Every structure is written in structure tokens, then in C-alpha cells.
Amino acid sequence: TRTAGIPWTFSPCLEVAGSVAWPRLYEIFGEDPYLNSVMAGAIVKGYSGSPPDLKNVTKCASTMKHFVG
Numbered sequence: 001t002r003t004a005g006i007p008w009t010f011s012p013c014l015e016v017a018g019s020v021a022w023p024r025l026y027e028i029f030g031e032d033p034y035l036n037s038v039m040a041g042a043i044v045k046g047y048s049g050s051p052p053d054l055k056n057v058t059k060c061a062s063t064m065k066h067f068v069g
Contacts, residue, residue, distance in 0.1 A: 001061050002057055002058065002059070002060050005022065007054065007060050007061060008060055008061035008063060009011075009047060009060055009061070009062055009063065010063045010065055011043065011047075011062055011063070011065070012039070012040045012043040012044065012062065012064060012065075012066075013027040013028050013066050014037075014064050014065070014066060015027070015028045015041055015066040016028070016030075016031055016033055016036060017030055017031040018031070019056075021045070026032055029067075041065065043062065044062050044064075045046055047059065047060050047061070047062045048060065048061060048062060061067075
């Protein structure tokens with residue numbers, strides 16, 4: 001993403017699986033909300049660093065999607 005000049009990504013997907021018929025099921029971590037939260041946290045830390053360092057050319061911001069608060 002950063003190599004292409006884009007400083008953010010539209011990921012991770014926090015949707016909780018409700019039906020295997022959903023066509024984008026491959027994007028999510030399953031039907032367990034706790035597992036989703038742990039995996040999403042790890043992805044966000046991997047993208048932005050811990051603590052976040054978006055000046056680093058190997059890090060990028062993330063946008064959590066498909067999540068209803």
C-alpha cells in the first residue's frame with residue numbers, strides 16, 4: 001500500500017458471519033466476536049505499528065469496515 005503511495009488501507013473487516021451465503025465471507029474471521037476483536041487488533045497494530053508511527057514508510061493507517069456500533 002505504501003509503495004503505491006497510499007497511506008491507508010480499508011481493512012480489517014469486522015463483520016461477524018451470519019450466513020455462509022454472504023458472498024464476501026472470505027474477508028472475515030468467522031462468527032466469534034471475541035476472535036474478530038483479537039484478530040482485528042493484531043491487524044491494526046501490524047499496519048500502523050505499536051505505538052502508531054505513520055511517518056514510517058512501512059506503516060499505514062487502517063479503516064475498520066462493515067461494523068455497526
